[in-house]
Amino acid sequence: MNFTTVDLELATLFYPPLVELGRRNETRSYKAFLIEVQALHPGNEILARAVPLNVGRRLDVIRVFTRSKNYPDLGCLIVSGATGAPGTGYDGNVTLERERVANFNWFGVTDEFSLEVQRQKQAITKKPKRDRQEAIKLMSEYYQQNRSVYDGRIVERRENLITLLMQGEEITDAFEMAAGEFRKVPDSIVLA
Numbered sequence: 765m766n767f768t769t770v771d772l773e774l775a776t777l778f779y780p781p782l783v784e785l786g787r788r789n790e791t792r793s794y795k796a797f798l799i800e801v802q803a804l805h806p807g808n809e810i811l812a813r814a815v816p817l818n819v820g821r822r823l824d825v826i827r828v829f830t831r832s833k834n835y836p837d838l839g840c841l842i843v844s845g846a847t848g849a850p851g852t853g854y855d856g857n858v859t860l861e862r863e864r865v866a867n868f869n870w871f872g873v874t875d876e877f878s879l880e881v882q883r884q885k886q887a888i889t890k891k892p893k894r895d896r897q898e899a900i901k902l903m904s905e906y907y908q909q910n911r912s913v914y915d916g917r918i919v920e921r922r923e924n925l926i927t928l929l930m931q932g933e934e935i936t937d938a939f940e941m942a943a944g945e946f947r948k949v950p951d952s953i954v955l956a
Contacts, residue, residue: 767824767825767884767888768888768934768937768940769885769888769934769937770810770936770940770941771821771822771825772825772881772884772885773810774810774811774814774822774825775822775823775825775826775881776877776878776881777801777804777805777811778797778801778819778822778823778826779826779838779874779877780874781797781800781801781804782826782838782839782841782842783838783870783873783874785797785838785841786836786838786841786862786866786868786870787866787870789862789865789866790841791841791842791843791848791862792841792842792843793816793842793843793844793845794816794817794819794820794842794843794844794845794851795816795845796845797819797842798814798815798816798819802814809941810941813940813941813942813943818940819842820839820842820851820852823838823839823842823851824839825881826838826839826877827839827854829877829880833876835868835873836861836865836868837854837856837861837864837865838865839851839854840854840856840858840861840862840865841862841865892932893930893931893932894929894932895930896930898929899925899926899929899930900926902929902935903922903929903935903938906935906936906939907939910939914939914943918942918943921942921943924941924942925939925942928941928942
């Protein structure tokens with residue numbers, strides 16, 4: 765799976781609270797977890813724009829790391845508010861995995877995770893800066909292909925998107941940073 769710089773940034777912020785939840789053998793809904801992490805980092809603009817719908821993608825960053833080391837899957841602690849079960853990205857025995865998480869010695873693993881995230885960030889190469897016309901074209905094409913994901917009010921963020929794209933941000937990162945509350949939540953997903 766290819767992760768973006770936003771995925772890596774948010775996974776870094778999610779990791780310590782997940783470890784703490786694991787130590788206490790507690791779970792949180794996607795929405796409650798995001799709110800708790802946002803409260804820990806009130807000045808972080810990327811985190812302020814994050815939406816519960818995308819928390820699972822950031823858990824995947826952590827999941828790839830823990831699986832590569834045969835560590836317990838911290839993602840099993842974040843659940844749907846409607847079902848109380850982990851999202852579709854989780855495919856193990858929840859009860860056993862939560863026991864593994866609670867009993868695992870996480871001391872020192874945070875540094876190991878941080879080093880892995882730094883390695884991945886360095887591996888991501890930014891595209892060269894774009895001129896305005898190229899940024900507008902890229903933005904328009906992406907929006908046309910993904911229109912159903914965004915509320916029509918996303919046009920209020922048009923200039924922000926263009927600026928981010930001109931600065932060399934990846935298209936998915938730019939929309940993630942600019943979209944915020946203008947991302948639609950499918951009716952079938954309950955985030956409480």
